[in-house]
Amino acid sequence: MSDPVKKPIDRRSFIKMGTLVGAGTVASYGLTLLPAIQKERELPGASDSKDPKPIWRMIIDSRKCVDDCKDCIKACRTENNVHEDLFWIRKATIVREMANGQKLEVTAPMLCNQCDNPPCHQVCPVNATFIRPDDIVDVDKHRCIGCRYCVIGCPYDVRLFNFYENPAKATDDNMNPIYPIRMHGVAESCNFCASKLDKEKYIGKPHPSTACADACQAAGHNAIVFGDLNKPDSPASKKIAELVKNKVMAKGLREDLGTKPKVLYIGL
């Protein structure tokens, strides 16, 4: 050919190249899928035969919450080694302005609502946000890729991303040496003290509870009540019975979003 243009690839080599590229892609996909075929490891919090699946509920009574008490926040920090610059549980002041200049004002702690229909779990591209067999939403920080889609997806703004290494050290006095310091690059949030619940169930405590609820009880406020609704004598069951008797309503935050929160508020 006198033509200066190079000869185009013929059909055979085109098919060959195409097949190679295709086979390579399929093979690499297949290889990465292998670990997923293996059995999913057993998750903590699984119920055994004699114990029905717990229905964890937290009831927060804003009428009993005291303005300047921060015991729940401190307890949460100590229990979970929360990143120093973040709060898994926050003290909120809820203000409703009335027409004549008066204000209705209550305080209540706000934390992860542990939705029964959690958007953070729905959107997680790697299933790092998982639902334990006892319906607690937790994050596998060793699987999380840090895409922050869950932070976007959470309408309550309680899923938090660790933007840098926790400045607190494991040797600090107010740190729990059992749990690791929070690493940067992953998203985390309150998990109803899942490991504390597991530990207390294992040592045979009748009513496992979260650190914030314990602290609130210890301070004598009893604004945060936590328990298993399947056990009629648990603090949460007793609180519900009391509310039924007194005809007081408890409801979750922004239930119009369809997230079905496990944390219920009185007086908001």
Add this chain to the structure above:
Amino acid sequence: MNKIYFRAIEGKSSQYFIALVIFGGLAAIGMLVTYLMYDLGLGFKGGEDSILEPLGRLTGMNSRVPWGLGIVMAIYYIGLSAGSLVISALSSVFGQKEYKPFGRMGVYLSILLIIAALMSIILDWGRPDRIVNPFIYFNPSSMFSINTLLYSVYMFIGFLYLLAMFAENEKWVGRIALLAVFWAVLVHSGTGFIFGGTLRELYESPLLVPSFVAAALSSGTALIILVIQITFKAANRKLDTELIKGLSKLLAVFIIVVLYFITVENLFRGYVAKSREAEWYFLFGENFHQVLNGDWKAFFTPRSAGNIHHFMFWIGLILVGTILPALILFIKKLKDSITWINLASLMVVVGVLCERYIIVIPGQTNKVELVKGAKVIFKDSIDKLAGTITNANDVSMGIAQYNISLSEILQAVGIGSLVVFAFLLGVKLFDLLPTEAKALSTESPATSSSSEQEKD
């Protein structure tokens, strides 16, 4: 019809090497900054004695605004990619044979742009080293997971398409082109769905899905108009300006569609009482109360330097991105001038970037109403990373702020430079550029004279 010959450029001029070095260098700087983000954390801030001190906080992202410039650039690149793929498929799918010379270039560019989009997303993760996880742990309920599949298959289709073009196998080019156009729409709908399907007042909207596709087409067409002319000029190849004019007619239609979607979406949000306040925030910025009371100065003085999405909306998107280019492309005197077409294309490329910004950022900075109708204030327990503008009597879940950091800009420029770098290499290594591009003589009798002018 004459046969079209494709030939690689010689690439021996000093300008070519200077361009390679400049864009390669910018890309290297971007990757260095990206490594710092990965190693130290996205929100790391060097102390006063640290060498990283001039960079400030590595990214401007915070707990309230977890998606920043990285995601803005990612969806921008995806749009450009889908757009340039559709242009390259004009000849084989829509029967516009005269655009065949741009086929290879368009597909090559679209592959590069989708790689750039994936890089923008992945390098924005907190843990990019866990890149295989989305493939191993597939979550079918997550749009992100589905998009992982859509994007990677899209890239694969792009490669096949390019191969078929190199093989000059017309039958397969046609088939793959059809699949590629279908998949490009799918990819874009999936991306729009991520935002449209999120429980936030300024995100949640099914209209985001088609408007993403429209913005993709307009920005992609505008970009390819510019890229074609720059490459043809730099490579000294003949280009028939009638082709550019043809593309500009297409661009005009796409701009009108984008404008229509924006108008419908904002009118709707303003009309429905539920989202009206969010809409005022979107249109008039964080001082919308003062602006609505007639104090127009408040419009130009946001409390935080980063909350400028309302400028971007009115100036970037509405004026520069849609109205002005639409006027240029519909006014008789201007629409036949290549200079004006280029200006309009440049405006659209910038305008759609602004559109991407105002999709991603205000949806997050808008206030979060934890208790409807009441203010929620976190007095002492507000996260240091919350990025909320806090005044003494402010609402903690009110307007959040996002300031683009220097490192984020360097990263975005780096990834963009990588695209240019790979494109420059590509036109030298592969036969991407046609020896000449001219319109069908039957359609445009003025062909000979206009191609004459382009010779010098």
